Amino acid sequence: MFSSRLPAALQANALSRAVSRARREGRAFLDLTLSNPTRAGITYPEGWLLALSAPGAAIYEPQPLGLPAAREAIAADYARRGVEIPPEHIAVTSSTSEAYSLLFKLLCNPCAESVLIPAPSYPLFEHLTALDGVRTGSYALDYHGRWYMDLQSVDRQWTQETRALLAVSPNNPTGSILTTGELDDIDGRCASREAALILDEVFADYPLDEEGRPIRNTGSGPARAALTFRLGGLSKSVALPQVKLGWIAVEGPAHLVSAAVERLELLCDTYLSVSTPVQLAASALIASGARTRELVHSRVRENYHRLGSLAGEYPSVNVLHADGGWSGVMRIPARASEEEIVLQLLEEDAVLVHPGFFFDFPQEAYLVISLLPEPDVFREGVHRVLERVDA
Ligand SMILES: Cc1ncc(COP(=O)(O)O)c(C=O)c1O
Known part of the structure; x- marks a missing residue:
């Protein structure tokens, strides 16, 4: 049944x-x-919830990729981390999990195509992919005093059906941040094999080793060769999982970015899942957070x-x-x-x-x-x- x-x-x-x-x-x-x-x-800051009752929230003006106020607030928050992304290349979602679901629909034909996911990593990937009918291959992270990506396992797992490589930086639970070299290597592989790079950066604001790998390693956007989707959300960046606001930021070659954004717009228009109050509150929540x-x-x-x-x-x-x-x-x-x-x-x-x-x-x-x-x-x-x- x-x-x-x-x-x-x-x-x-x-x-x-x-x-x-x-x-x-x-x-x-x-x-x-x-x-x-x-x-x-x-x-939490006193009165932070008040941001969700802006008068404008009484009016519904659906915009598939999100209200300009929200997309601008998210772009400004990327700028805080030294990453330049125009608001037009950002789509708001109700969570990072929903962002994954949209990307799997955007990139993968059901029950045929696959994404590569890291191991060890976040257990929800198994369910998120299965629920969208996406197959997975798993590449290894190896520990040698620090975690490193096993690029040979990436190559071994790669098939004709691989549509995207998923990397989490810092990863959950290993805490590993991609090195510049690793990022360049997977960027090159994705670009030359016509696959996308999905970069989950939900923990990007939480370095644990100040002298270690800089988090901004994942911030060299304009040089991206592959179509890249960065994921983030308020659940981690300002510790508000209950307000339900995440996003997808698209980078890479201009023609691929515009083709992806157009299609994301259609996908998001089908669900319109992000509430108006949270979109209007995004800037204040990010500031107070x-x-x-x-x-x-x-x-x-x-x-x-x-x-x-x-x-x-x-x-x-x-x-x-x-x-x-x-x-x-x-x-x-x-x-x-x-x-x-x-x-x-x-x-x-x-x-x-x-x-x-x-x-x-x-x-x-x-x-x-x-x-x-x-x-x-x-x-x-x-x-x-x-x-x-x-x-
Ligand atoms: C690596 C990673 N990505 C995404 C998520 C989900 O975030 P959200 O609450 O925005 O769906 C989590 C949650 O713990 C996570 O660990």
Whole structure:
């Protein structure tokens, strides 16, 4: 009866079942998977919601790619990061997830064509692609003290049907930022093979290693050889996932950019999914969100350093280097399967972490923890994890 875009079996995994059971039984635990900034004890600017009640919001004037006010505000925010993108090359979306869906419809014929996605990376890609009938190939990120793109695996996975390469910088959860060389290499490959580059930069405002790879590595737009789609959104840039505003910024050779923007306009016109109040509020939300971004940035930076110093006392645990983002990754002794370890941590130590296999790490055992929790929760949670996993 139902489409095969959806999984045949819908039952929750063992960790989700254990979390539901703990909640049902009223057993409290420290949540080191928290990815929702509105639940992380971050102070938001007073009255920020008022921006959503601008008088102009009473009038509906549908514009498929978004109201000029929103597109200009987003272009100005790119300029803050040193990236020049004209507002006409920006399409607003209700989220980055929706942006992916639009791009898959723009680029891929259903059930035939594919995109290359990184591994390890964000688990939602599997669902986002499946829901649009898009196939995937997966290329590897390898860790050698830092994460590097395995370009040979990109070439191995590339087929006649590959329509786009998807790169996330900083990546979730590895935190890796593309180097200039990597970006040039994938740009060249995409251009010469008539595929697009999709660059997810939702965490671009959150470097963790100030002396490491500069985030602006991903900012050399005008030189792009490939048709490139940069993705971003307020959910991370100003920590407002609930207001639902994301975007696609199109770069690359002029004829491809205009052909892509025209088609995106048709796609967006079909859904008109972004509300007028949020579009009119975009400029004010971005401006008032600068302080929130600073608070989130300090939180994740401090927790990342805290993680390193806490784990320093446990020789069998290795905290992997992260260039940016909201996650920390630990390599731990594989004394049991990752699933057994995270279940034991929840049941016996009352601390919730994610196993590496959720993110497609190449082998076991890795744990992924969010850098967002409040410092006391983070410190105690990490302490419990380290005590449990140290060999
Ligand atoms: C790499 C990456 N891209 C996109 C998203 C989704 O962002 P949005 O809330 O704008 O859909 C996330 C959410 O965590 C993410 O980690």
